[in-house]
Amino acid sequence: MFKENTTMMMDSNPPLFDQYEFLLQSTAHLQPFNNGNLPTNSVMEECQLPLIDLKGLKSSDEKERVACRREIFEASEEWGFFQVINHGIHTELLNRMNKEQIKLFGVPFEKKFTSGILDNSYRWGTPTATHPNQFSWSEAFHIPLTKVSEAACYGDFIYLREVMEEVASAMSKVARKLAGVLVESMGQRKELLEDICDESTCFLRLNHYPICPFSGEVSGLVPHTDSDFLTILHQDSGGGLQVMKGSQWLAVKPNPQALVVNIGDLLQAWSNDTYKSAKHRVVANPMRERYSIAYFLCPSYHSQIGSCREPSPYRHFTFAEYRKQVRDDVEKTGYKIGLSNFRL
Numbered sequence: 001m002f003k004e005n006t007t008m009m010m011d012s013n014p015p016l017f018d019q020y021e022f023l024l025q026s027t028a029h030l031q032p033f034n035n036g037n038l039p040t041n042s043v044m045e046e047c048q049l050p051l052i053d054l055k056g057l058k059s060s061d062e063k064e065r066v067a068c069r070r071e072i073f074e075a076s077e078e079w080g081f082f083q084v085i086n087h088g089i090h091t092e093l094l095n096r097m098n099k100e101q102i103k104l105f106g107v108p109f110e111k112k113f114t115s116g117i118l119d120n121s122y123r124w125g126t127p128t129a130t131h132p133n134q135f136s137w138s139e140a141f142h143i144p145l146t147k148v149s150e151a152a153c154y155g156d157f158i159y160l161r162e163v164m165e166e167v168a169s170a171m172s173k174v175a176r177k178l179a180g181v182l183v184e185s186m187g188q189r190k191e192l193l194e195d196i197c198d199e200s201t202c203f204l205r206l207n208h209y210p211i212c213p214f215s216g217e218v219s220g221l222v223p224h225t226d227s228d229f230l231t232i233l234h235q236d237s238g239g240g241l242q243v244m245k246g247s248q249w250l251a252v253k254p255n256p257q258a259l260v261v262n263i264g265d266l267l268q269a270w271s272n273d274t275y276k277s278a279k280h281r282v283v284a285n286p287m288r289e290r291y292s293i294a295y296f297l298c299p300s301y302h303s304q305i306g307s308c309r310e311p312s313p314y315r316h317f318t319f320a321e322y323r324k325q326v327r328d329d330v331e332k333t334g335y336k337i338g339l340s341n342f343r344l
């Protein structure tokens with residue numbers, strides 16, 4: 001196990017350059033193809049996502065409660081993405097998390113890779129990429145919620161454990177509250193959500209996007225939709241997150257008071273496509289690194305993902321089936337196909 005007092009070292013970043021170069025060389029004979037995924041350096045309008053004040057949900061005035069629920073519904077229907085303020089998570093906690101995250105990613109690469117820290121959940125680059133435009137210039141830890149409290153996962157990062165526990169619990173509350181509103185808005189009982197959501201499959205993802213010298217050609221995180229019910233994201237102030245609306249990429253303007261919320265594939269399926277699981281990506285940055293933390297609200301593996309109203313546009317499937325299909329597709333093609341594989 002490693003020591004927390006390791007100073008920030010030049011070799012903390014993974015060898016993204018080598019992996020990317022290798023991909024470039026091994027695909028040099030192929031026709032270049034642009035499937036619309038390539039990032040762009042061109043100046044893009046920053047969009048203000050719908051900004052929802054969650055204090056409305058607690059209002060003693062029923063009209064205000066209804067109006068807030070409607071805003072959540074409409075943003076999920078129109079955008080699949082929104083920001084929330086007065087979400088109940090202290091800025092001070094998020095700042096502490098950010099500091100611990102910087103320390104964690106500052107550990108030498110070899111240690112992150114081999115020490116087994118955070119349940120062996122360290123990932124970097126894109127090992128499944130078969131083409132440079134499938135490559136993500138980033139590193140991450142994906143920690144199942146069931147492991148967040150386990151002292152053995154942290155080595156000497158004792159303080160990180162404390163902060164992660166607090167963040168996981170706070171983000172979980174926000175995620176469940178919002179998903180509950182959305183489930184009720186599609187005419188379902190919110191207890192159904194409580195029954196099928198399970199700590200063993202929910203997870204936290206800590207993302208780090210190192211400075212990238214190829215920022216015009218490669219993404220920080222390739223375009224994707226999330227394979228969950230709903231995601232809560234805290235990003236730093238540097239920007240870089242982009243959302244697909246219609247057929248256009250829009251840059252999300254960071255708001256230091258707000259958390260970003262996005263609908264995942266499973267709520268899109270359950271709502272018969274009323275809610276949108278919108279594609280999003282992170283552009284790479286040649287000047288500054290970026291950190292974010294995401295909480296993914298997921299059902300237990302055996303849960304059936306059905307439909308709020310028959311006929312459903314999708315065949316019913318379990319979360320385990322969905323995960324397996326996504327993994328198989330990525331391994332075979334380099335891409336996630338996602339919900340369209342399940343469309344009837």
Ligand SMILES: O=C(O)CCC(=O)C(=O)O
Nearest residue numbers: 205207235241282292294
């Ligand atoms: O870092 C971000 O802003 C986005 C992260 C994300 O989309 C993910 O982890 O699924």
Ligand SMILES: [Fe+2]
Nearest residue numbers: 224225226280
């Ligand atoms: Fe995502």
